[in-house]
Amino acid sequence: MxxxxxxxxxxxxxxxxxxxxxxxxxxxxxxFRAGTAVEDIDGINKSTTSVFDAGxxxxxxxxxxxxxxxxxALMMEHFNENYMESDKYPKSIFKGSISNIDxxxxxxxxxxxxxxxxxxxxHGVKKEIETTGSFKVNGKTVSATAEFPVTLEDYKxxxxxxxxxxxxxxxxxxxxxxxxxxx
Amino acid sequence: xxxxxxxxxxxxxxxMAGAGYGFYLYHKKPADVRALTANFELTASKIVAxxxxxxxxANKKYLDKxxxxxxxxxxxxxxxTGQATVFLDSGDPLxxxxxxxxxxxxLSVKSLQKGTEVTIKGKCTGKLMDVVLNKxxxxx
Numbered sequence: 588m589x590x591x592x593x594x595x596x597x598x599x600x601x602x603x604x605x606x607x608x609x610x611x612x613x614x615x616x617x618x619f620r621a622g623t624a625v626e627d628i629d630g631i632n633k634s635t636t637s638v639f640d641a642g643x644x645x646x647x648x649x650x651x652x653x654x655x656x657x658x659x660a661l662m663m664e665h666f667n668e669n670y671m672e673s674d675k676y677p678k679s680i681f682k683g684s685i686s687n688i689d690x691x692x693x694x695x696x697x698x699x700x701x702x703x704x705x706x707x708x709x710h711g712v713k714k715e716i717e718t719t720g721s722f723k724v725n726g727k728t729v730s731a732t733a734e735f736p737v738t739l740e741d742y743k744x745x746x747x748x749x750x751x752x753x754x755x756x757x758x759x760x761x762x763x764x765x766x767x768x769x770x
Numbered sequence: 771x772x773x774x775x776x777x778x779x780x781x782x783x784x785x786m787a788g789a790g791y792g793f794y795l796y797h798k799k800p801a802d803v804r805a806l807t808a809n810f811e812l813t814a815s816k817i818v819a820x821x822x823x824x825x826x827x828a829n830k831k832y833l834d835k836x837x838x839x840x841x842x843x844x845x846x847x848x849x850x851t852g853q854a855t856v857f858l859d860s861g862d863p864l865x866x867x868x869x870x871x872x873x874x875x876x877l878s879v880k881s882l883q884k885g886t887e888v889t890i891k892g893k894c895t896g897k898l899m900d901v902v903l904n905k906x907x908x909x910x
Binding site: 660 | 795829833834847851868870895897899902
């Protein structure tokens, strides 16, 4: 836990020693859909912290599992206590890099497709993932979006037989971050 | 025969009550934090200091609790989706208090002035860089 904070702090400090631009947000949105035809199961986290380096393409996301909001009290309880065990695993983290960062022109407004590769940690399990997304440059801000599936079993999230019909085996994750230049 | 009928009736009533309760639980909305009394009333500096000193202990104490936190507004923003956030100064340059608001409360965030003191109520979800509260509203 402390390590993560340290890593983020280090990243912040490093940016002072290099002139390369870093972009940062504390209000990124990560949402997921894990429902089936039987029932909608949606959660949204509005306080995701993320930083990326416009030069190297390094990118990181961190969120608090307890920060997911639901429409149903029961869903929220099951999500935290049974599936994600948020007391035991309070944070989810992604660390990786954008392989085609050189194709993004931060000087020119527009939408650029990006490919991201890295390690996603959910429920205490780390796994390599790769996905595509887009960077939208608008003046000094950059909005990033990505969508990718996560197989619950990969992260040792087990669904009891009773509700197997209701919960999808894969959750669709949506990321939406609006970054500003880190001063 | 009569006895069986009676038993069946009791079972039926119990069953319906159970189903009703299940239905109620199933459709119950998460608690409206605005309507709840705060478990803790403290300053932004104090809660950040507590998390910095011992995160495990602070998690035990504050997680999922309703916190009323007083501090100076360093920034307030409302993004394109209507999501409103206020940052409170804690005295620690690397850790503030992030308050993510109910969408309906966005208007009150818009009129906030940077540098003024404010008291915000929300639910503590833990600490990333900042201590994070969600489902926030302005108290004062």
